Amino acid sequence: GHGRRSDSTPYRVVSAVLQLHGGMSEVAPLHTPSEVLLGPGYLHEKMHGLTFRVSPSAFFQINIKAAEALFAKARAWAGIADDDGKQQEEEVEVKKEKQEKKKPSR
Incomplete structure (x- = not known):
C-alpha cells in the first residue's frame, strides 16, 4: 500500500550526492559544491535507443x-523517420549548463 516500504520495489540506488545550501531558495546556485557519497555521481537512463548520462x-x-511520446511527436513534426529497427547506442550527457550573466544595458 501507499506509505509502506516494499521489498519487491524494482528500484535501486545507483548514486547519492550531497549538496548543502544555506540560502533562501529551493535551488542551490550552480557553483555550490557537492559531494558524491555513493556511486559515480550520475545515472544512466535509456530512451529511444539513446543512453542519457544525467547529472x-x-x-x-x-x-x-x-x-518518449513527446520525442516521438517532435520527430514526426520534424519529419525524422524512426530507425529501421536498429537501435544505435549513443550516450548523451545531460547537465545543467552555466548561464552567462548579461551585462545591464545603459
Whole structure:
C-alpha cells in the first residue's frame, strides 16, 4: 500500500550526492559544491535507443513514457523517420549548463 516500504520495489540506488545550501531558495546556485557519497555521481537512463548520462543538477523528465511520446511527436513534426529497427547506442550527457550573466544595458 501507499506509505509502506516494499521489498519487491524494482528500484535501486545507483548514486547519492550531497549538496548543502544555506540560502533562501529551493535551488542551490550552480557553483555550490557537492559531494558524491555513493556511486559515480550520475545515472544512466535509456530512451529511444539513446543512453542519457544525467547529472544531479540536470532537468530530466522522469516519466519516461511521457518523454518518449513527446520525442516521438517532435520527430514526426520534424519529419525524422524512426530507425529501421536498429537501435544505435549513443550516450548523451545531460547537465545543467552555466548561464552567462548579461551585462545591464545603459
